Amino acid sequence: MLRNLIIFAAASMMLAAQNSGDKVTVPFRDPSGPKTLKVSLLNGTVSIRGYDGKDATIETAAHISGRERRPSHVPEGMHRIDNDGMGLDVVEENNTITIVGHNSSAHLNIQVPMQTSLVLRSVNGGAIVVENISGSIDANHTNGGITITNVSGSVLANTTNGKVTVSLNKVSGDKAMSFTSFNGTVDVTLPADVKANVMMKTNNGEIWSDFDIKLSASGKAPVVEDTRSKNGKYKVHLDRAMYGSINGGGPEMQFVTYNGSILIHKK
Amino acid sequence: MNCDLARLILPEYLSQSLGESQELAFAAHLATCDACRAETERLGSLWRGLALLPDTLPEPGANVRDRFYESLAAYRHGLESAPKHGFKEKLAALWPKQAAFQMAISFALLVMGIGVGYEMQREKPVQPVVGSELAQLRGEVSNMRQMVALSLMQQQSAGERLRGVSWAYRVESTDTEVLSALLTTVNNDDSVNVRLSAVGALHAFGASPVTRAAIVQSIRKQTSPLVQIALIELLVDLKVTDAAPELKRLASDNTIDLSVRERANWALGKLLQ
Numbered sequence: 001m002l003r004n005l006i007i008f009a010a011a012s013m014m015l016a017a018q019n020s021g022d023k024v025t026v027p028f029r030d031p032s033g034p035k036t037l038k039v040s041l042l043n044g045t046v047s048i049r050g051y052d053g054k055d056a057t058i059e060t061a062a063h064i065s066g067r068e069r070r071p072s073h074v075p076e077g078m079h080r081i082d083n084d085g086m087g088l089d090v091v092e093e094n095n096t097i098t099i100v101g102h103n104s105s106a107h108l109n110i111q112v113p114m115q116t117s118l119v120l121r122s123v124n125g126g127a128i129v130v131e132n133i134s135g136s137i138d139a140n141h142t143n144g145g146i147t148i149t150n151v152s153g154s155v156l157a158n159t160t161n162g163k164v165t166v167s168l169n170k171v172s173g174d175k176a177m178s179f180t181s182f183n184g185t186v187d188v189t190l191p192a193d194v195k196a197n198v199m200m201k202t203n204n205g206e207i208w209s210d211f212d213i214k215l216s217a218s219g220k221a222p223v224v225e226d227t228r229s230k231n232g233k234y235k236v237h238l239d240r241a242m243y244g245s246i247n248g249g250g251p252e253m254q255f256v257t258y259n260g261s262i263l264i265h266k267k
Numbered sequence: 268m269n270c271d272l273a274r275l276i277l278p279e280y281l282s283q284s285l286g287e288s289q290e291l292a293f294a295a296h297l298a299t300c301d302a303c304r305a306e307t308e309r310l311g312s313l314w315r316g317l318a319l320l321p322d323t324l325p326e327p328g329a330n331v332r333d334r335f336y337e338s339l340a341a342y343r344h345g346l347e348s349a350p351k352h353g354f355k356e357k358l359a360a361l362w363p364k365q366a367a368f369q370m371a372i373s374f375a376l377l378v379m380g381i382g383v384g385y386e387m388q389r390e391k392p393v394q395p396v397v398g399s400e401l402a403q404l405r406g407e408v409s410n411m412r413q414m415v416a417l418s419l420m421q422q423q424s425a426g427e428r429l430r431g432v433s434w435a436y437r438v439e440s441t442d443t444e445v446l447s448a449l450l451t452t453v454n455n456d457d458s459v460n461v462r463l464s465a466v467g468a469l470h471a472f473g474a475s476p477v478t479r480a481a482i483v484q485s486i487r488k489q490t491s492p493l494v495q496i497a498l499i500e501l502l503v504d505l506k507v508t509d510a511a512p513e514l515k516r517l518a519s520d521n522t523i524d525l526s527v528r529e530r531a532n533w534a535l536g537k538l539l540q
Contacts, residue, residue: 117424138425138458154426158459160492176429178460182493182526199467203496252433254464258493258526 027055028095028113035135036096037112038119044106045126045144050114050133056097058090059109117153127162136175145184159184163260167267168194176252185260192266195250201241205261213264215244268296273303280307281314301516302487412437413445420448425458432461435468446472450481453498459491466497473505483510486517492524499530503537511538 028035031054039046078089089100099108105125112118117135120128123142130137130148138156139146145162148155154175157164160182167189171177177196179186185205190196200207255262273296279285280293297304416438419431432452438445449472452465472478482498482505489495499517502510517523517531 119425136424136426138460140457140459156425156429156458156460158463158491158493174430175426176433176464177426178429178464180460180463180493182491251430252464254460254467256463256493258496 022061023057023059024090025055025057026090026092026097028097029092030095031113033095035113035116036119037110037116038096038098039101039108039110040099040121041101041106041108041125042123043125044101044108044122045129046106046108046110046120046122047127047129047131048110048112048118048120048133049131050116051111052114053111054113056113056116057111058099060088061107061109136172155179163187169267171196171251174251178254178256180254180256181260182257183259184257185263186255186257187263187265188255189265189267190246193247195247196253197243197245197249197251198264199241199243199252199254199256200262200264201254201256202258202260202262204259205257207242207255207262207264209264210266211246211264213244213246215242268292270296270300270303273297273300274306277303277307277310281311302484305512409439409442413442416445417448420452425456425461428452428456428458428461429464432464432468435465436471440471440474443477446475446478450478450485453481453494454485454488459494462489462491462494463497466494466501470501470504473501479505479507479509483507483513486513492527495524495527496530499527499534503534506538508538511535514538 037048037056039048078091088102088106089098091098097112099110101108107126112133114132114134116133118130118133118137118139120130120137120139120141122128122140122144125144127145127147128139128141129146130139131150133148133151134153136154136156137148137151139148139158141159141162143161144159145164146157146159147163147165148157149165149167151166151168152170153168153172154177155166155168156178157166158178158180161184162181163184163186164179164181165187166179168191170191171194179188190211198213255264273293276285276289276293280290285293297307412434416431416434419427419434422428422431432449435445435449446469449465449468453462453469456462456465469478469482482501486495486498489498499514502514514531514535518528518535520528523531
């Protein structure tokens with residue numbers, strides 16, 4: 001396998017210098033090929049914006065000052081980019097830029113070319129915010145919201161504690177999508193002409209839409225509880241998952257939340 | 268020691284072929300892990316049961332042997348004495364003995380042959396698909412669906428893997444390869460969205476005991492309460508009553524999300540109704 005690592009030695013100096021306005025520029029090896037940005041944070045906020053340029057720029061706004069740490073071991077050919085206790089590795093490999101935050105709270109403002117696919121992971125802290133991107137977006141949070149606006153392509157977004165807000169200008173024809181939260185509302189805006197087969201499920205919330213969603217009777221059959229012999233009750237309840245189609249049907253889209261509501265807007 | 272390693276060395280533990288240090292580590296793990304302890308007890312009783320079996324199976328008695336040869340001889344006799352009514356003999360019986368009738372039949376067959384040939388040429392564009400061809404075609408389509416589902420589920424992009432899972436809805440529910448890919452996805456996929464979708468796709472495979480056991484075991488492996496609840500609801504849909512003990516443990520486990528515990532309790536009520 002082709003393994004090309006570009007290490008940014010200068011970056012550590014730049015990042016360690018100040019508390020605000022730290023900025024590092026990372027080029028993609030092949031600016032015209034498919035590009036991917038991966039961000040993985042334990043704590044922190046990440047905001048990603050597509051712009052009309054070739055490189056990725058990463059700005060940090062860490063406000064935590066600590067003593068400078070020495071890396072315990074240096075992997076061969078790797079260089080740690082430290083910022084006053086905020087560990088941050090940035091690696092470019094096969095047109096994929098990977099940013100890994102190790103500790104403390106990071107606040108990252110990232111700009112990438114508009115045509116970039118994103119894989120974003122965060123656990124605690126602020127939100128994941130994405131704007132102005134055209135590609136496939138896969139965002140996973142635990143304790144925070146996800147806001148993805150003004151994008152086209154396909155989106156997978158999941159968080160446990162937070163709201164999922166997605167607004168798509170254009171969807172790619174055959175991509176399946178999924179928008180899920182455990183405790184938050186799932187709020188998705190889709191182009192008016194989108195074609196989709198939708199699955200919607202909330203246990204403790206409501207489902208709203210201004211699309212004309214044709215609900216299908218198929219999917220799962222209603223559950224019949226016949227306890228007439230015991231207590232004279234006969235109950236039919238529909239499974240809470242609802243299936244339907246928008247504009248005649250298309251790729252699968254799932255909207256799931258446990259404690260929140262589901263809103264599907266027409267753009 | 269983690270559960271995966273513990274499961275791996277469980278057979279050696281039972282056969283007492285582990286080293287002392289490994290055995291200690293294994294025992295320490297058992298003390299902290301209910302699931303592995305239950306598994307060890309379950310397999311342990313099977314193991315001890317196997318040891319109780321006699322080393323040699325009893326030989327069949329002499330009269331069994333005699334009876335077998337008797338019935339074989341009777342069968343042979345029946346075959347030989349049966350009158351020969353083979354296909355050839357039946358066909359020969361149909362053929363008339365007089366030459367004039369033979370001529371007439373030959374001529375009639377010739378006329379019929381020409382007629383049939385003419386008709387067939389006219390209707391050539393519409394070729395009827397015979398049953399076996401249809402079955403073959405169906406087989407090819409289901410193979411293709413399996414291939415698409417399997418290859419998509421291994422893609423780098425989570426969006427593609429999600430598509431793969433939706434293809435899994437279209438394969439036969441007996442397809443073990445797709446089932447095992449789905450189970451791998453449910454337990455290991457990097458994206459919660461893909462995992463959740465794969466749980467939904469497992470529904471069609473619910474008749475298989477492999478699926479039912481895997482759903483029960485998967486609940487604890489999940490980090491997302493959404494996926495845990497989807498698995499619990501699937502247990503209710505599929506009426507997996509064997510899951511009751513694990514649901515009981517989940518319901519009283521404080522390390523598990525409160526909503527998940529409540530759902531486990533709800534499921535318990537449903538299954539034990």
